[in-house]
Amino acid sequence: xxxxxxxxxxxxxxxxxxxxxxxxxxxxxxxxxxxxxxxxxxxxxxxxxxxxxxxxxxxxxxxxxxxxxxxxxxxxxxxxxxxxxxxxxxxxxxxxxxxxxxxxxxxxxxxxxxxxxxxxxxxxxxxxxxxxxxxxxxxxxxxxxxxxxxxxxxxxxxxxxxx
Amino acid sequence: xxxxxxxxxxxxxxxxxxxxxxxxxxxxxxxxxxxxxxxxxxxxxxxxxxxxxxxxxxxxxxxxxxxxxxxxxxxxxxxxxxxxxxxxxxxxxxxxxxxxxxxxxxxxxxxxxxxxxxxxxxxxxxxxxxxxxxxxxxxxxxxxxxxxxxxxx
Numbered sequence: 542x543x544x545x546x547x548x549x550x551x552x553x554x555x556x557x558x559x560x561x562x563x564x565x566x567x568x569x570x571x572x573x574x575x576x577x578x579x580x581x582x583x584x585x586x587x588x589x590x591x592x593x594x595x596x597x598x599x600x601x602x603x604x605x606x607x608x609x610x611x612x613x614x615x616x617x618x619x620x621x622x623x624x625x626x627x628x629x630x631x632x633x634x635x636x637x638x639x640x641x642x643x644x645x646x647x648x649x650x651x652x653x654x655x656x657x658x659x660x661x662x663x664x665x666x667x668x669x670x671x672x673x674x675x676x677x678x679x680x681x682x683x684x685x686x687x688x689x690x691x692x693x694x695x696x697x698x699x700x701x702x703x704x
Numbered sequence: 705x706x707x708x709x710x711x712x713x714x715x716x717x718x719x720x721x722x723x724x725x726x727x728x729x730x731x732x733x734x735x736x737x738x739x740x741x742x743x744x745x746x747x748x749x750x751x752x753x754x755x756x757x758x759x760x761x762x763x764x765x766x767x768x769x770x771x772x773x774x775x776x777x778x779x780x781x782x783x784x785x786x787x788x789x790x791x792x793x794x795x796x797x798x799x800x801x802x803x804x805x806x807x808x809x810x811x812x813x814x815x816x817x818x819x820x821x822x823x824x825x826x827x828x829x830x831x832x833x834x835x836x837x838x839x840x841x842x843x844x845x846x847x848x849x850x851x852x853x854x855x856x857x
Contacts, residue, residue, distance in 0.1 A: 616719045616817075620726065623857055649719075652820045656857060681857075690854040691838070692730040695812055699711060699735065699788045704810055704835050 543672075544607035544627075545577035548615050549594060552582030553640060556632055559665050560611060561586040568673050576603055601625060609678055611668070614646040619659060623686045628678035630660045630671045657681050707736075709787040712780070714740040714797040716761070720816060723792045726856040727814060738784055742796055763795045770799065777803055792816055798826040805833050812836045817855055819844070 545560050547553035557579050564575045565588045575589035578600070595603070604610050604618075605625040612618040614631040622629035633647045634640035650661040658681030662668040671678065711731065715724035721741055728737055732754075739754060742761035759776045762769040777800050788810040791797025801811045815827040817840040823831065831837055831850075839845055840855035 616722050620722070620857060649818065652818050655820060685854075686857065688726055688854060688856040689730070691814070691840075691856065692727055694851075694853040695727065695790065695814070695836075695838075696731050696734050698812060698836050699709065699731075699810060702810065702836065704808075 542603075542607050543573045543575045543609055543611060544603040545575060545579075545589075545611045546600070546618060547578060547580050547582065547613050548618070549580060551634070551641065552580045552584075553613050553634060554582045554584035555638065555640065556611070556613065556668075557582055557584050557586055557589075557591065559632075559668055561588050563669060563672055564588040568669060570673075571608075571675065573608065573675070609672070609675055611672075614649040614653060614661070616649075619653060619656070623656075623658060623681045626680045626683065628658050628660065628680050630662060630668065630678075632662045632668055635663075657685075709735050710738065710784055711735040712738050712740055712784060712786045712789045712800070714759075714789060714791040714800050716794045716796060717741060717743055719818060720792045720794060720797075723814070723816060723856050724790070727792070728790060735788075738786070740780065740796075740800075759796060761796065762799065773799055774803060781807060781809070788812060790814065793824055794826045798830045801830040801834055810835045812838070814838045815840065815844075817841070817857065823850065 547556060557577055560575050560577060563569060577589055577591045578595055579591045580593060604621050604627050607627050610622045610627045610629045612629055612631050614633040631650055631653055633650045636644040653659050654661040658679055660671045713724050713728040715721045739756045740759055742759050760769050760773045762773045786809055789800055789804055790812045792814045793816050804811050811834045813827055813830050813834040815823050820841050837849055838851050842852045845852035
């Protein structure tokens with residue numbers, strides 16, 4: 542199963558359409574089913590299951606069970622994918638297509654792609670290239686996942702650090 | 705038993721806020737956390753047991769809002785008497801740090817993970833004033849006090 546999520550703020554019809562068309566294309570050689578959280582998008586998907594929103598438990602379960610998580614370029618989803626040990630492909634919303642208020646997601650994918658387990662795409666072709674290579678997509682190295690060290694360091698500084 | 709130290713955690717909405725929560729939620733056992741954010745995204749004030757205070761937003765393009773923001777922050781410092789302030793950015797956190805400089809409040813800046821090539825603009829603004837400056841990218845740490853201790857991911 543491939544899980545797709547566009548966030549809760551805006552729709553992202555373009556991504557849903559890409560996934561809807563990919564699902565029935567010859568490129569989907571494993572016959573992966575696709576489940577998508579689509580916010581209030583009005584694109585009518587024909588080949589994949591869509592829901593506007595889902596509760597947190599279902600959402601995390603879908604991320605955990607997916608062979609790959611396809612997401613808008615949102616930081617929250619990157620964190621979740623790493624926690625659930627699922628590779629993630631992020632595609633940026635584009636301001637010029639009316640998909641966001643600005644183009645910060647285009648800047649976002651530039652740092653996101655430096656993380657292991659994170660794959661980025663700006664176009665349909667780039668997205669499909671990753672999907673057609675699903676078995677090669679890797680999850681983040683568990684030894685480097687997590688912010689415990691950072692939080693502990695800050696806590697110790699508050700307790701005992703010098704001004 | 706001594707009372708827990710109070711800590712203000714300040715961030716703008718979006719990615720800054722997500723990072724702030726990731727860092728600060730585990731601190732809730734050790735400290736009395738008060739979350740501070742511009743806008744009305746959490747106008748319900750208390751989400752579960754968490755205390756969230758709304759403040760005015762300000763940025764380089766809305767300098768006229770600096771005065772009400774500064775006033776709100778000073779009021780907050782007097783009311784909450786925090787031992788420390790943590791911020792991941794952007795402008796409102798930086799303003800809070802500048803105001804806290806003359807007060808007995810430790811300031812901890814965690815630069816956003818989105819800044820891979822250099823420290824953010826607001827981070828550069830507070831660099832000389834903060835008690836601790838943390839980057840989330842090892843290559844941006846240096847001998848002049850920019851610390852790397854892992855990232856929120």
